[in-house]
Amino acid sequence: xxxxxxxxxxxxxxxxxxxxxxxxxxxxxxxxxxxxxxxxxxxxxxxxxxxxxxxxxxxxxxxxxxxxxxxxxxxxxxxxxxxxxxxxxxxxxxxxxxxxxxxxxxxxxxxxxxxxxxxxxxxxxxxxxxxxxxxxxxxxxxxxxxxxxxxxxxxxxxxxxxxxxxxxxxxxxxxxxxxxxxxxxx
Numbered sequence: 001x002x003x004x005x006x007x008x009x010x011x012x013x014x015x016x017x018x019x020x021x022x023x024x025x026x027x028x029x030x031x032x033x034x035x036x037x038x039x040x041x042x043x044x045x046x047x048x049x050x051x052x053x054x055x056x057x058x059x060x061x062x063x064x065x066x067x068x069x070x071x072x073x074x075x076x077x078x079x080x081x082x083x084x085x086x087x088x089x090x091x092x093x094x095x096x097x098x099x100x101x102x103x104x105x106x107x108x109x110x111x112x113x114x115x116x117x118x119x120x121x122x123x124x125x126x127x128x129x130x131x132x133x134x135x136x137x138x139x140x141x142x143x144x145x146x147x148x149x150x151x152x153x154x155x156x157x158x159x160x161x162x163x164x165x166x167x168x169x170x171x172x173x174x175x176x177x178x179x180x181x182x183x184x185x186x
Contacts (some may be wrong), residue, residue, distance in 0.1 A: 001108075011106060012175055018063035019182050022106035024111040025172060027057040028140035029103045030072055031135035032114040037096025040124045044086040047169075051079035054168040057141050058161045058178075060153060061107040064186070069153035072103065072111055072142030073123065077165045080134045087136040088127045092120045103143035111170055122151040124159025130169055158186055 012023045057074030093114030101110035114125070123139055139158075160181050167177040 004067050008161060012178070013106060014112055014113045014175065014178055014182060015181050016179065019123055019185060020107050021160060021178060021182055022059045022062045023178055024057050024106065027074060027104060030057060030074055030111075030113055031142045032093045032142065034091045035097070035117070038090040038120050039044070040084060040088045040090075040091065040128070040130055041085050041090065043084055045133040046077060046084050048082070049170070050081075051133065051169050053078045053136075054165050056161060056164045056168060058157055058164055059105060059107055060157045062153070062156075065124055067149040068108075068148045069073055069150045070108070070111065070145045070148045071119070071153040071157035072105070072141070073115075073148075073154065073157045073161050074140055075137055075165075076163065077132055077169065078135050079169065080136065082145070084134050085133060086127075086131050088124055089136065089138045090120050090123045091138070091140050092102040092117050093142070097144070098146075105143075111143035111145055116144060119144065119149065119151055119154040122155040123158040125163050126155040128167070129155075130159050132161035132162055133169070137162075137165065138177075169185065
């Protein structure tokens with residue numbers, strides 16, 4: 001994924017039945033005021049490859065039993081070649097996140113920028129399920145739907161973001177990796 005000739009970020013939308021996801025390089029409208037930071041360190045593998053930092057934003061939407069869980073997450077991964085730990089940094093917008101839906105959605109209506117504290121641990125859990133190589137991942141983009149977002153939606157979005165970042169790092173086909181992850185969702 002890269003910036004197109006028009007200056008716009010490349011975008012990919014994947015639709016698999018009732019499951020939809022978008023992957024984009026960055027979404028500035030998903031920036032938010034920092035409330036607090038959650039840090040988690042997990043032991044992981046070191047990469048023998050020379051890796052470069054990568055950034056991506058994912059958005060998910062699932063139609064499930066009359067509900068439409070949604071979540072948008074983005075962040076950057078910076079590899080480390082000397083440690084065997086992955087530091088997960090999740091920035092939240094605080095306990096009582098509110099706001100106007102001003103974050104651009106590539107799947108449906110606009111979302112509210114921010115990551116309420118209630119979803120932060122789910123984001124950490126998604127990254128732990130699909131750990132990246134040694135380094136640091138910083139989640140600094142997020143948006144939610146005040147009615148439709150859920151902890152599971154954010155956990156699935158974090159897992160997808162980890163898969164996308166890893167595919168970008170290892171220069172594998174991002175769409176193929178993302179499709180396989182979306183197909184495996186519960």
